Amino acid sequence: EHLDEGLSKTKESFFGKLSRAIVGKSKVDDEVLDNLEEILVTSDVGVDTTLKIIGRIEERVARDKFVNTSELNAILNEEIVALLAENNTEDYTQFSIPKDKKPYVIMVVGVNGVGKTTTIGKLAYQLKQSGHKVILGAADTFRAAAVDQLKIWGERVDVPVVTQGMGADPASVAFDALQSAIGQDADVVIIDTAGRLHNKINLMNELSKIKRVMQKLIPDAPHEILLVLDASTGQNAFEQAKQFTLATEVNALALTKLDGTAKGGVVIGISDQFKIPVKYIGVGEGIEHLQVFNRKEFVGSLFS
Ligand code: GDP
Numbered sequence: 001e002h003l004d005e006g007l008s009k010t011k012e013s014f015f016g017k018l019s020r021a022i023v024g025k026s027k028v029d030d031e032v033l034d035n036l037e038e039i040l041v042t043s044d045v046g047v048d049t050t051l052k053i054i055g056r057i058e059e060r061v062a063r064d065k066f067v068n069t070s071e072l073n074a075i076l077n078e079e080i081v082a083l084l085a086e087n088n089t090e091d092y093t094q095f096s097i098p099k100d101k102k103p104y105v106i107m108v109v110g111v112n113g114v115g116k117t118t119t120i121g122k123l124a125y126q127l128k129q130s131g132h133k134v135i136l137g138a139a140d141t142f143r144a145a146a147v148d149q150l151k152i153w154g155e156r157v158d159v160p161v162v163t164q165g166m167g168a169d170p171a172s173v174a175f176d177a178l179q180s181a182i183g184q185d186a187d188v189v190i191i192d193t194a195g196r197l198h199n200k201i202n203l204m205n206e207l208s209k210i211k212r213v214m215q216k217l218i219p220d221a222p223h224e225i226l227l228v229l230d231a232s233t234g235q236n237a238f239e240q241a242k243q244f245t246l247a248t249e250v251n252a253l254a255l256t257k258l259d260g261t262a263k264g265g266v267v268i269g270i271s272d273q274f275k276i277p278v279k280y281i282g283v284g285e286g287i288e289h290l291q292v293f294n295r296k297e298f299v300g301s302l303f304s
Pocket of ligand 1: 110111112113117118119149220256257283284285289
């Protein structure tokens with residue numbers, strides 16, 4: 001139900017436009033497809049991904065000769081699910097981590113304000129709920145507030161936060177966090193990092209140093225590099241995805257603030273364009289407002 005509520009703005013905006021675009025039309029023709037293209041682009045799906053979706057629908061129209069506009073919803077639903085399947089091979093149904101990696105190390109990246117700390121807190125909560133021992137590492141040592149915020153989440157969720165305070169070396173904090181996770185036999189370590197995009201070289205160096213130092217303890221760490229993006233920023237989120245994927249090997253996405261926006265289409269476009277699975281979505285400020293991404297559920301609630 002959080003998902004349906006969270007996506008309501010995107011849904012209203014999308015279907016409002018779609019119903020206007022097909023009014024008085026019984027058949028999906030070129031004009032309907034042109035309108036649909038415009039709607040997808042203005043829903044922040046992104047131009048390339050929009051063209052892929054339109055291409056898929058054109059193929060169906062060509063094959064089936066006559067496609068009723070009343071079937072358009074169902075067809076779009078199917079084609080978007082199929083498109084998402086290309087990069088989201090797993091349909092998550094619960095918060096879990098691979099059993100063969102202990103501790104499982106998640107390094108969280110993203111610019112300030114996107115909801116990075118909140119996502120870490122919510123994720124820690126969910127993983128703890130599902131029986132995992134969690135440790136957080138406050139390696140965003142650039143901002144005092146970031147360390148404090150993470151500590152507050154740690155208290156709230158009742159998980160330890162490893163910190164060395166503001167100005168400390170982020171790699172050293174990450175190392176400490178991993179060491180204490182190993183010592184305490186923790187299942188998962190979540191490392192917060194600073195998101196300063198204005199200096200790309202620094203960002204790249206800082207992230208690679210954190211990785212290098214962590215690998216002294218756990219050679220294949222980090223197992224997950226989770227990029228947090230604010231869905232409500234639309235095209236900015238695409239730009240950030242571009243910068244961060246250039247700076248480091250992002251292999252999972254969290255899209256936040258879907259509840260406040262009609263730009264939910266970014267979830268579809270970003271996953272497609274960067275070939276990275278969406279793992280989590282944020283649908284509110286509360287501790288329970290983080291969900292694992294399930295493509296059928298996600299698209300289903302857009303089209304229900
Ligand atoms: P950070 O600077 O990236 O660590 O961002 P924060 O975690 O401090 O979050 C910035 C603001 O976004 C806070 O007010 C959060 O409550 C809010 N926020 C984070 N995720 C969501 C979400 O999914 N939905 C909504 N509505 N707000 C969110």
